[in-house]
Amino acid sequence: MVKAIENHFIPVFIANNQLGKDAATLKRFNEPAWNYQVVRFLDANGADLVPRKDGVWTAKPLAQRMIAALEKAGRKTPPELKSLAGIKAAMTERAAFAQYCFWTGEMKLGQIEGVVTTEAGFYDGHEVTLVEFDPGVLPFDELVKKATAVQCADRVYVSTEDQKILAKKAGHQQVSELQAGYRAAPDSDQKKQLQGTPFAKLELTLKQATKANAYARSQPAIAQKYLTPEQVKRLR
Template identity: 50%
Template sequence: MAHPIIVDSIENTFVPLLIKNNSGGKDKEMLRKFNEPAWNYQVIRFFDASGKDIIPRKDKIWDLKSLTDRMVLALQKSGQKIPAPLELLRIELSTQNQAKAAFAMHCFWTGERKLGALPGVITTEAGWIDGLEVTLVTYDQTQLKLQDLVRKASAIECANKIFVPRERLDLVRKITAKPVATLGKQYRKAKGSDQKRQLAGTRFTKLELTPAQATKVNAFARTDKTKALTYLTASQRAEVTR
């Protein structure tokens, strides 16, 4: 509940109401109205304007991913727009859908900017493989297939050489004439000063961004500041625009 994106989403997208357990007065009345026991585990419920559950009640929601998933589901069920930072957080936490590939290009600063802008790319990282500057990409396989990622990376001149897990080598070699190699332990992360270089010298550097936020803001900070701001929470936007 303390995660800044969760806090911002609750404050600006929902109408939060805290009801205390084992309490009298209005709290007791509300517990009775919604059939909640006086003593129980903390539970977060999502109601519509008429007081009906938008999604089924569920208790013991204690981890960030479960809470994020339920917040997004409640917004989807009610036809509400999902804030970009909340959706980014959901995707970032859905590790079961993620895969990695690395792309060599003339400059990994450019690679992070261009590849980070692609829909379905979750995070980027500047690094090295066998003396080549590469951008390591983590992507959401439910939104972006590896074949499409390779084609898009080639189209924006960010795929001089492609590195993928061994089991994906044949798949990629069928769709590109570019050199393809195994992504393995030879990869090493570039120094901190080479990461997210588009943010350097901007007001975005004062923010505490999640890795996915940093990737998207870095991708648009120099070319489309308005779009970059959409990936920030309301409080983060206020911080950089004041």
């Protein structure tokens, strides 16, 4: 949140109940000297990009207003800000893949273009990798083929009937439904490839963590492509 503000806005703090320039600024924008904190988004001429609103004091609604202001100004919204606002970049689907080791599953499946996030877990007596993917980029039958090619699809657990049809189309025979018995692995087993690397010290979005985990040890230069410029600087 702080980096998004620093990179895409010019933050200005105006104090309440102060004389001088602070008081003059409050008067200019019709803000009472005693009010609670208000965040306003202004253009270069001092006009509101989005309507004034008070009582916005938590990250998610603030991020949503930041996005609205950027859109009004014709600016691109950084992916990490969308994540804070709870906005998914695309309509995604979920499925789980069984393999001999979910540490490997998260790494190899995370490298596939179109895979958005991964999670290590357990299901049906197997270690599995729960995958969230964008079917507009990666049709499910292609995901099954690619997961099979990297030996991470001993079994496929689907969340829709369409996925089951596509998995069979891809030639996979061990296909069944993903039901309520799934449970995530402990935190110590999540994103194992990141542990002990400089990437582990960064605050990452779920997608960033997935992609960094996929490449941190084998191709760190690719992992860095999913970071913001500020995050890359912190690696040095």
